[in-house]
Amino acid sequence: MMRLILGNRNYSSWSLRGWLAAKQSGLAFGEVVVPLYGSGVVADGDAKALLAPSAGRVPVLWDERPEAAAVVWDSLAILEYLADRVGRDRFWPRGDEPRALARAMVAEMHSSFAGLRGQCPMNIRRRYQGFVLNAAARGDCDRILTLWAEARARHGQGGPFLFGGFCAADIAFAPIVLRFVTYGVALPGFAEAYAMAVVEHPWMRAWIEAAGREEWVVERFEQAVSA
Numbered sequence: 001m002m003r004l005i006l007g008n009r010n011y012s013s014w015s016l017r018g019w020l021a022a023k024q025s026g027l028a029f030g031e032v033v034v035p036l037y038g039s040g041v042v043a044d045g046d047a048k049a050l051l052a053p054s055a056g057r058v059p060v061l062w063d064e065r066p067e068a069a070a071v072v073w074d075s076l077a078i079l080e081y082l083a084d085r086v087g088r089d090r091f092w093p094r095g096d097e098p099r100a101l102a103r104a105m106v107a108e109m110h111s112s113f114a115g116l117r118g119q120c121p122m123n124i125r126r127r128y129q130g131f132v133l134n135a136a137a138r139g140d141c142d143r144i145l146t147l148w149a150e151a152r153a154r155h156g157q158g159g160p161f162l163f164g165g166f167c168a169a170d171i172a173f174a175p176i177v178l179r180f181v182t183y184g185v186a187l188p189g190f191a192e193a194y195a196m197a198v199v200e201h202p203w204m205r206a207w208i209e210a211a212g213r214e215e216w217v218v219e220r221f222e223q224a225v226s227a
Contacts, residue, residue, distance in 0.1 A: 002029040004078075005050045005060040007036040009211035011221050013122040013175030016207060017075035018059030020171040023203045024091060025082040034058060037218045076110050079168055093163040098155040102162070102169045105147050109172040116140035119225045120179045124211040126222065131183045141185060144176060148191055160197035174198055178208075 004022050006015040022029045034047050036058070054060045054073035061078045063070045072081045083091040092099045115136025133141065151162040151169065158164025162173070177198045180187060187195060198204060 001064055002027060003032060003050070003062040003064065004029050005032045005034060005047070005058055005062070007034060007058040008214060008216050008218070009033070009207055010124050010214050010216070011122055011218055012036060012058060013178075014057075014075045015059045016122075016175050016178075017171055018061065018078045019207065020174060020203060021075065021079040021082055021091075021168075022061070024079075024166070024168075024171065025086050026090070027082070027086065029061075035216045037220070076106065076172075079171065083168075091168045093155060093165075093167055093169075098163055101151060101155065102167060105151065105162075105169050106172040108147070109176070113140040113144065113176075116144075116176070116179065120183050121221045121225075122175050122179055123182055123221050124178055124208055126182050128183050131185075133183075133185070141180075144173070145188065145191055148173070148194060152190055152194065160194065162194065166201065170198060174204060 002022070004018060006012065006019060009015065019031075032047065032050060034051065050062065051058070051060060053071050057073060059075055059078060060071065060073045061081065063072070063081075070081070072078050079091060093102050115134070119134055119137040148162060155163045159166075161167065162169045177195045179185070180195060181199065199208070
């Protein structure tokens with residue numbers, strides 16, 4: 001059995017990525033939600049121990065099989081660990097060219113776009129009207145849309161997602177889709193269709209609904225950051 005340690009669903013983009021990776025694996029796993037930033041009391045008594053390997057960061061995956069116990073933190077490391085367990089074709093597009101592009105896009109998403117992250121923290125429950133992106137966030141959005149357009153044009157013919165079927169690239173960009181919804185970012189037609197497909201994915205619907213039921217509020221993420 002595996003246990004996945006998550007932060008608040010409403011705010012934790014990295015937790016969403018780890019959770020989607022666990023769902024994509026098809027393996028059974030339990031969940032422990034640890035409220036972040038002093039937003040609540042952790043009911044699970046061993047939460048500190050569960051987060052110790054990552055120095056308190058989420059997500060953390062505990063694979064507790066007697067024959068092959070392991071602990072993995074960081075959403076991309078979790079995705080790659082699960083891909084090793086169940087087969088990489090479950091996570092990555094088939095073919096050298098699409099797989100190379102998908103890997104590069106996921107790596108860029110994992111390490112970049114600080115402007116958008118900084119001005120637009122994930123907050124699934126909020127909706128902003130007339131929100132103005134600053135120059136750094138707008139530049140990040142333009143780059144993301146360029147990546148989406150390339151993936152869809154070159155490799156998206158088999159379905160509504162970046163590479164046709166739902167894969168690691170969609171897992172990486174799913175929180176960006178939710179940010180675009182929250183902050184009312186105008187999207188061109190192809191990107192709007194892609195964003196709708198992501199939001200309507202059953203796993204995403206389940207996460208969004210669970211975020212809506214959470215009672216925790218982190219005030220610093222409830223205030224819009226001006227341009």
